[in-house]
Amino acid sequence: MNTPPKATQDAVSMLRKPGTKAQPSHQAPIGSPKPGKRVYSPFSSRITAENQLCLEQLAYWSREAKVDILNDALEAYFASRPDSHEAIPAKQR
DSSP states (O other): OOOOOOOOHHHHHHHTTTOOOOOOSSSOOOOOTTTOOOOOOOOOOOOOOHHHHHHHHHHHHOOOOOOHHHHHHHHHHTTOOGGGSSSSHHHHH
């Protein structure tokens, strides 16, 4: 019976540049963003199957990235909701 050789590195560490460490996805990126560049935060959620289909179709036909479509849609929605720009109050002590 042949057994596969043991892996000495995981897939992520093989893709990483030598001398760099993995960064958990929940941490902010290291370094400052370039002026005029958007800063992205990891985000995960669920959407309806119908919305997913529409998103995929729009991304295909418009040749836009899904992330850009969703960010544009969220920005338009937030522009119509003044409460989205109000800071969340700190906890009362």
